Structure formats: structure tokens, C-alpha cells
Amino acid sequence: MKHGNRVKVLLIIPSRIIARGMEGVFHDLGEFSVEGILTDLSRTSEVRLKNMDVELIVVDPVIFDYASRASGRSRIAEYSDAAVVALQTVPMEDDVWRQYDEMVNLYDLPPVIIKKLRTVLANRSETPKSDSQELSAREKEILVCVAKGMLNKEIADLYNISIYTVITHRKNITRKTGIKTVAGLTVYALLNNLIDANSIE
Amino acid sequence: MVKKKKTNIKDDRAMLSPAMKMADLVNLNYHLLGVLSRLGVDLGFGEITVGEACRRHSLNVGSFLLICNVYTYDDYIPSGELLFSGAPADIVKYLHSSHVFYLEHELPELERALEKLVAPCDVKQKLVIDRFFSDYKKEVENHFAYEETVVFPYVETFSRDRREQGYSIEQFEKNHSNIDEKLCDLKNIVMKYLPEVCDTVLRNDVMYHICYLEEDLGKHTLIENNVLIPMMTRIEENETR
Numbered sequence: 001m002k003h004g005n006r007v008k009v010l011l012i013i014p015s016r017i018i019a020r021g022m023e024g025v026f027h028d029l030g031e032f033s034v035e036g037i038l039t040d041l042s043r044t045s046e047v048r049l050k051n052m053d054v055e056l057i058v059v060d061p062v063i064f065d066y067a068s069r070a071s072g073r074s075r076i077a078e079y080s081d082a083a084v085v086a087l088q089t090v091p092m093e094d095d096v097w098r099q100y101d102e103m104v105n106l107y108d109l110p111p112v113i114i115k116k117l118r119t120v121l122a123n124r125s126e127t128p129k130s131d132s133q134e135l136s137a138r139e140k141e142i143l144v145c146v147a148k149g150m151l152n153k154e155i156a157d158l159y160n161i162s163i164y165t166v167i168t169h170r171k172n173i174t175r176k177t178g179i180k181t182v183a184g185l186t187v188y189a190l191l192n193n194l195i196d197a198n199s200i201e
Numbered sequence: 202m203v204k205k206k207k208t209n210i211k212d213d214r215a216m217l218s219p220a221m222k223m224a225d226l227v228n229l230n231y232h233l234l235g236v237l238s239r240l241g242v243d244l245g246f247g248e249i250t251v252g253e254a255c256r257r258h259s260l261n262v263g264s265f266l267l268i269c270n271v272y273t274y275d276d277y278i279p280s281g282e283l284l285f286s287g288a289p290a291d292i293v294k295y296l297h298s299s300h301v302f303y304l305e306h307e308l309p310e311l312e313r314a315l316e317k318l319v320a321p322c323d324v325k326q327k328l329v330i331d332r333f334f335s336d337y338k339k340e341v342e343n344h345f346a347y348e349e350t351v352v353f354p355y356v357e358t359f360s361r362d363r364r365e366q367g368y369s370i371e372q373f374e375k376n377h378s379n380i381d382e383k384l385c386d387l388k389n390i391v392m393k394y395l396p397e398v399c400d401t402v403l404r405n406d407v408m409y410h411i412c413y414l415e416e417d418l419g420k421h422t423l424i425e426n427n428v429l430i431p432m433m434t435r436i437e438e439n440e441t442r
Binding site for chain 1 (some may be wrong): 333386393
């Protein structure tokens with residue numbers, strides 16, 4: 001297949017003109033392929049986002065209303081593990097931009113945009129990916145820590161990973177097991193012989 | 202012979218009305234059985250209408266229909282008119298008896314079924330599941346206790362005379378916590394992770410209890426959030442004017 005090695009990209013951009021422009025940037029290079037364009041995060045879009053297996057998402061944060069803008073990144077993380085890059089079309093507060101893996105500006109030249117995206121993907125390959133429905137070895141380790149009552153910060157220090165990575169692991173654990181609370185995860189860990197009862201106190 | 206006219210239930214949201222027969226209400230949605238018993242309306246009502254049943258049990262018919270609507274239609278948002286005709290005291294009476302029902306009936310039933318199910322597990326497994334369940338029960342009890350000691354007395358005093366200083370329904374709206382997470386966790390644990398020694402029939406029994414409770418608590422929360430809170434907000438606004 002011709003598309004085999006291309007990085008799959010999803011655009012979440014309300015302006016059709018800007019979306020077309022971004023598509024053009026990708027088209028000229030052949031390294032990225034645009035798998036879909038969403039104009040918002042309505043319920044039907046969420047379903048598409050969930051089922052679309054993309055590696056990179058470019059989002060214009062104007063799709064989130066003012067109140068939910070600061071948590072836009074985590075909203076996307078609920079549906080996709082992809083790297084998320086913000087597209088700056090209008091000025092916003094720093095907090096909004098900071099949550100994203102990278103930002104591209106409406107006035108960035110195409111080579112600059114591509115370079116930024118490459119860097120994001122290179123960094124991203126170090127963070128957890130989860131294709132399988134079973135817990136990975138690292139997820140099990142993290143789950144044990146959570147069951148023992150450790151805080152995210154403590155877990156991050158123990159394994160020398162970022163807090164954000166710990167949170168991603170925890171999200172994946174919850175997504176796979178369906179268990180949200182620490183107490184529930186403790187039961188899971190014990191039933192699956194990941195910990196013994198003496199270590200829970 | 203006169204043929205009974207068939208009404209289309211799905212398309213007609215105004216279906217639940219004071220003029221309809223009590224029996225038709227239950228035929229339409231058997232989940233209302235729980236609602237009726239919590240409101241003290243016993244079965245055996247023969248051919249009487251909703252309006253008549255409410256009169257006999259001194260229930261405000263608006264409140265009654267509001268509760269039945271929430272139970273019957275998944276995304277029901279009450280009209281301002283119906284909210285206005287309902288009485289907060291009846292809603293509180295309902296919420297209170299459903300608390301009693303959960304605490305005295307449904308939770309102990311679930312606990313018994315769960316105990317029976319995990320009986321063949323080893324001691325440590327039983328212990329951790331026991332502890333999880335009692336944590337959950339405590340959380341539910343605390344959640345209800347706040348409503349019983351703070352929110353419900355406030356609503357009752359308000360409907361009897363005037364506003365009590367220092368509290369408003371908005372505070373309830375803000376502090377209304379979720380208690381569904383642990384129950385959902387329990388469902389997943391029972392469904393997916395209990396050891397094979399656990400009997401399938403008993404496991405199903407526990408699953409039915411959990412799913413019923415989950416659904417009913419969901420409706421209970423909707424009655425608080427979509428009926429009681431907007432009802433009180435309206436009354437409070439009128440008061441300040």
C-alpha cells in the first residue's frame with residue numbers, strides 16, 4: 001500500500017479554508033496523510049475520533065468554548081492517544097497553549113510546521129502507546145503503585161517518567177479495566193495476584 | 202364491538218396525564234412499580250385514574266407526573282409549567298423514601314448476594330471485596346445523610362414558611378457529588394475479574410442487583426438535579442423579588 005508508512009493525521013478545525021490549507025501543507029510532502037477533518041467535537045465527532053486510529057491531531061482550540069478551553073487537551077485524550085498539536089488562529093491565554101504537545105501558527109511556513117510535527121512525533125514515541133486490550137507490564141507496575149496508595153508525583157519519581165506519562169498510563173488502565181477508583185484498582189490488583197493483602201494497609 | 206383506540210406511546214410525550222389509568226402507567230413502564238411503592242401507592246388500584254390516585258394519597262399530581270416522566274423518558278427535561286405545578290415537599294418525600302429503600306432494602310440485598318457469591322474465594326480476596334463494599338456503602342450513606350440533614354429540611358422549611366438564612370439550593374447543586382463510580386467499578390470486578398470458583402448463577406444475581414441499583418440511582422439523581430433543584434431555584438427567585 002502506498003499509504004503504508006505515512007503518519008496518519010486528523011484535523012479538528014472549524015474553518016474549511018484553514019483546514020484545506022493545512023491539508024495542502026501535508027499533501028506537498030507525502031510524509032503525512034490527512035485521514036479526516038472534523039469541524040467540532042460534537043457527539044458524532046467524538047465517536048469518529050475514538051474509532052479513528054491516528055497518530056497526530058491538529059486542533060484549533062476555538063472549537064472549545066471559553067470555559068472548557070483550558071481542559072481541551074485532556075478532553076481529546078479521553079478519545080485518542082495521538083499527539084495533539086494546537087493551531088493558533090486567534091490569541092488565547094498561555095494556559096490554553098501550554099497543555100498541547102506543540103503549537104503551530106497560522107503564519108508559520110510549511111517547512112516550519114513539518115519540522116515541528118516531526119519533533120512532536122519523535123518525542124511522542126517514548127510515551128506510552130497502548131494497542132492491546134490487556135494491561136502492559138508498565139501499566140501493571142503503575143497499577144500496583146496506585147493500589148498501594150502512591151501519588152502520581154511519587155510514581156513519576158520512582159520510574160523517572162513525567163507526571164503526564166503517569167496520568168496517561170492511569171487513563172489507559174481505567175479504559176481497559178473499566179475501573180476508576182483507587183479502591184477498585186486495589187481489588188483488581190489483589191484478584192490478579194499483582195499485590196498481596198499485606199501491602200495494602 | 203367497540204375497538205379500543207390505540208395511542209402511539211413513543212411519539213406522544215404528553216402521554217402521562219392525570220386522566221390516564223394507573224394500570225396503563227405501569228403497563229407503559231414497569232420501573233414505575235418502585236416509584237409507586239415509595240410514594241405509598243399500593244397496587245390493587247382497579248380502574249382509577251392517576252388524578253384520582255393522587256387525590257386519595259394526597260399527592261400533588263404535578264410532582265407525581267414529574268417523577269414518572271423522569272423514570273419513563275431517558276432525556277426528559279421538565280417543562281416550566283409542570284415544574285411550577287409540582288410541590289417540592291412531595292419530591293422530597295419521594296427522595297427520602299427512596300433513600301430508605303436503598304439503605305434498608307437494596308444495599309443489604311446486594312451485600313447478601315455478593316457475600317454468597319464470593320464465599321468460595323480465599324480469605325484475602327473475600328476481605329478486600331468486603332472492604333470495598335463497605336467503603337462504597339459508607340460513601341452512599343454519607344451522601345444521603347447530607348441530603349437528609351441539610352437539603353431536605355431546608356426544602357421543607359422553605360415550603361412551609363420562608364427562606365432559611367444562610368443556605369440556598371445552589372449550594373446543593375454545587376456540592377452534589379457523584380456516587381456512581383464505585384458501583385460501576387464493582388460491576389466490572391464482578392463481571393470480569395472474580396475467580397472461576399464463583400458460581401455463574403450467583404454472579405448473574407449480583408449483576409442484576411448492581412445494574413438495577415445503578416439505573417435507579419441514576420434516575421434518583423436526575424430527579425434531584427432536573428426536578429428538585431430547578432423547582433427550588435424558581436421558588437427562591439420569586440421570594441427575593
